[in-house]
Amino acid sequence: MNDCPTKIAKTVEHNPIPRRASTLSKKTAGQRDMRTPGRAKHSKYNYLQDTFLSRRPRDKRDTKKTPGQRDKGLNLLCAIICLSRDHVRTGTSPARLAYVWNSGTLGHGTKTACIKIAKTVEQTSKILVLLLILFCFSLMTPTSAQERPKALQIDEFGKICSEDMEARLDNLLNQLNANPSAKVVILFYGDRNAEGRNVKYIQYITKVYPRFRQIPSYFTDRVKIIRGENLPEMNFEVWLVPPGSDEPKPTGLFAQDDYKKPTLFDHSWADFNKNWSRKSDIYSDGFYDLGCGFSPNRGLFAKALKENKSLSGFLIVYTAFGKDSKRGRRIANYAVSDLANNFKIPSSRLRAIYGGNREEPEIEFWLVPRGDLEPKPTPRNSKN
Numbered sequence: 001m002n003d004c005p006t007k008i009a010k011t012v013e014h015n016p017i018p019r020r021a022s023t024l025s026k027k028t029a030g031q032r033d034m035r036t037p038g039r040a041k042h043s044k045y046n047y048l049q050d051t052f053l054s055r056r057p058r059d060k061r062d063t064k065k066t067p068g069q070r071d072k073g074l075n076l077l078c079a080i081i082c083l084s085r086d087h088v089r090t091g092t093s094p095a096r097l098a099y100v101w102n103s104g105t106l107g108h109g110t111k112t113a114c115i116k117i118a119k120t121v122e123q124t125s126k127i128l129v130l131l132l133i134l135f136c137f138s139l140m141t142p143t144s145a146q147e148r149p150k151a152l153q154i155d156e157f158g159k160i161c162s163e164d165m166e167a168r169l170d171n172l173l174n175q176l177n178a179n180p181s182a183k184v185v186i187l188f189y190g191d192r193n194a195e196g197r198n199v200k201y202i203q204y205i206t207k208v209y210p211r212f213r214q215i216p217s218y219f220t221d222r223v224k225i226i227r228g229e230n231l232p233e234m235n236f237e238v239w240l241v242p243p244g245s246d247e248p249k250p251t252g253l254f255a256q257d258d259y260k261k262p263t264l265f266d267h268s269w270a271d272f273n274k275n276w277s278r279k280s281d282i283y284s285d286g287f288y289d290l291g292c293g294f295s296p297n298r299g300l301f302a303k304a305l306k307e308n309k310s311l312s313g314f315l316i317v318y319t320a321f322g323k324d325s326k327r328g329r330r331i332a333n334y335a336v337s338d339l340a341n342n343f344k345i346p347s348s349r350l351r352a353i354y355g356g357n358r359e360e361p362e363i364e365f366w367l368v369p370r371g372d373l374e375p376k377p378t379p380r381n382s383k384n
Helices: 044-053 067-079 121-144 162-178 197-214 298-308 326-341
Strands: 008-012 080-082 097-101 113-116 152-157 181-191 224-228 235-241 262-271 311-320 350-358 364-370
Touching: 008 044, 152 162, 162 181, 162 197, 162 235, 181 197, 197 224, 197 262, 197 298, 224 262, 224 311, 262 298, 298 311, 326 350
Parallel strands: 181 224, 311 350
Antiparallel strands: 008 097, 080 113, 152 235, 181 235, 262 364, 311 364
16 A cells, blocks of 8 residues: 655645636536536536545444545545645636655655655654554553562671581571572671682581581572682571562672782691591581681592692791691691692692691691792780
8 A cells, every 4th residue: 555755745836726726617517516417527626626525424333434435535535645736726827836744755746736655654654653652652661660679688697607607507498498489598798818718618518517507408598608809707698589579699709819919728636636537637627517717628639739720828827825836747647648649739839837826726728839938927925
């Protein structure tokens, strides 16, 4: 179906059309009645009257038109513009018409009195469809503008002992059980001076605790840990995330250290003791034994040394007050032998020293790039 031009500006250069032209004032009886056979057959003015007036509904039965009738009427109204000299005449000379087409495409008959417009109904249809879509979106706006559910922080804690950790994880499971469609996101900010311990905390939450509590996997699959940047002190944020809400994000993302300078990788309690198998050891996995400290992450420490040949391992041993340096050097030698024998690190890349006394016996694991100075011990002079 042909289109109507969106804008047509018509200007008459002179002699505007009179309301009642003298040449048209005298009509025959047949011309007065547009529906009688006596009308002027060659008058385009009469033709247009006959075309449009005859299509007006004469009774209620004619008010409903078929799609074909409506299309035909639109074609006549929108697609054809006829310019007739018979009814645009003043005196003996016809008025000259000038048309300015602001949009649309002219079809055939551009140099005649009847001009046909092409390819504009399709454009109009596209505009109508676009308006319909926008209208539908406007109806949907109140629903889509409803406030989305937000994640709720349900807990926050720092470095804690294993009993406290288990109680908080039990509460986490209760939250998941009470909210079957929700999940839990833990934002973990590790200790920048204990990357080995940071990893052990994550392993405990995701592997050790579920196995200890015999928790089904469909619970643990709903717990997600996102690491933030390492801070001077360790911190956990526990968030309950309902469906449809955005996950919380850490203030800064975790970035693996490149160890371009001497870095404290891990530290833990260290002194001679008997472990669960009644064998002598210097470490105590107190966290797994319902205590407060992990043993040093020697496996991850050895991995860092193997992957970067320019690094060396440096250990500093501190004994409790009342213990002498002899005991400290024995602990240091034990630690080096453990790394060399059990983790296959060449003893040439390891060095351990005695650092003095502290409140608790402790050992520090440092990664030192080749050519850098070794860190200095930081003992405590007396008990606080």
